[in-house]
Amino acid sequence: MPLIQVKNLIKIYQDDGIKTQALSGVSFNIDQGEFVGVMGASGSGKSTLLHVLGFLDKPTSGKYYFANKEMGDYSEDEINFLRNQEIGFIFQAFNLLARTTVLENVKLPLLYSSIKKSLWDAMAKQAINQVGLEHRLNHESSQLSGGEKQRVAIARALISNPKVIFADEPTGNLDSKSGTQIMEILKTLNQNGQTIILITHNDDAAKYAKRIIRLKDGKIESDKRR
């Protein structure tokens, strides 16, 4: 069974009575261990798709099965648990807490988990090692470079060992060298079995994905594996 299965997803936004159709019937499956790039011009619906897949938003219609369970069948608590344990997010703007150390930033998801506190530091350090920032453990996030910030964000996404990582334009705010570094980290994670869904309009970043889904006007334009 695929990890992610979407059938005919439709999302219509209504702002001041004006309807905008962000997704107009999107269907695909994503298996465990895939590295999928979702591409498309701005307004193509890729961010909306990410929000739905990441349980941050609900589609207007259509089915979304995550780990064999339909989205509507998850309770509020289960959705919180999914966001906390099964899904990792990496954002374009990093979204680290200011005036907070690398270690504390990475530990943030654990605050909302039921994991024993005595394990937190070890878990966080392991995740930080994976992105090669062990020498920055007690630096505040504001003291880091953009590339380092994004690596902290990756560590934060990794800490709960999620089934899938959603990366929303992770290289969008970075220079090309840092961007490459980030993509190399994601590549290594994928080689170790991590499912990654990358949203990007950057061709350099998209090269790392093994499968590209192109969206246009809320529909799938192409879905190619390499």
Next chain:
Amino acid sequence: MRLNYILKTSMTALWANKTRSTLTILGIVIGVAAIILVTGLGQGAQNLILDQIHGLGGQTIIIEPGRQPQGPSDFSEAFTDSLREKEYQAITKKSNIPGIKQATPLVVLSATAIYNNETKRSQIVGASETLFNIFDIELADGNVITNEDIKQMAFTTVIGDKVREKLFGQSDALGQKIKIKNRTFKVVGIVNPMGNVASLDIDNLIVVPYTTAQHYLSGTNYYNMIMVQAESEDIVPQVNEDIKRTLREMHNITDSAKDDFHLVTQADAIQMVSMITNILNVLLGSIAAISLVVGGVGIMNIMLVSVTERTREIGLRKALGASNANILTQFLLEAILLTSIGGLFGVAFGAGGSFLTSIILSKTVAAGWSFTFPVQSAILGLTVSALIGLIFGLYPARQAAQKSPIEALRYE
């Protein structure tokens, strides 16, 4: 969800906006400080007054002329002449009132005492030896006013320590002659320094036989009060009733509203003082409460600003698995923390303020004034300030909790 982690987060957030946090809690600080200061001073005043009343002793009953004062218009009642020798004799008659151990009439006037070139304006009290017994007045030297002195209207006097110091300085006062209203009194006793007892400044007192005071000094034929000591504190109510009955019979009073005398006991006085301080506390407490509510509105305002500013953070936390309840708790705790810190500072400032005031007061006007830390109001102040955080933080915290994660993450 780990409470101490949330607290740490809240602390970081508050610390990041030090100036804003400080200004925000100012209302709470002032409100709580006002409560502490007012109740602290009120307590101090009450203690001072109660101390003085306690000096009276639980067995003591004071009979004053005029009916029980109901208001300022009854002030003149104090000058009625309903208590005279006849009444005093009736009261001290065992067959009328069996429970009385001792009694003395008091004649009170203000006059200047002169010795050589020194003068001292002082309160002159005409009394008997009983006065010394009731107030536990100890003599440094000499004797008290004797019954013989009273019978003979002797020109003898016992003087307080400050009177002695002013008139005689280092020289020996005992046996010397002082002049009061052109009469010459012989100093027969000197009182040990002892401060105020029952609002009577013993050290500044000049005691003479009450007969002498009436006849030669005040020129009146009535007493300002009669002071009675019952055999024991338990029978004070009974003695009270006996006195009332005796005096009413003598004066043909059938309606107690027409009494031409009234009784003061320690219990009455304590009740009166407590009532006054309670009223004051409620009154000033309400003013402090208003300032706390105003402070609370300020908290709500600033928490709303904080929620808007941290919209992205809220979105992030939700994306990382925070439930609405987690976010609600975080912002609620932040508000409670903010107001509680305000409360703590308020207690500190209030206590410090009343401590300073007590020092100033004890050095200037009221020597017996002591500082008491009002524990109850401190607890009340802290509880109320935390409650204000809870009440006024709830709305902003709900606003935060109900933000949609994508809206929040998109927020610039």
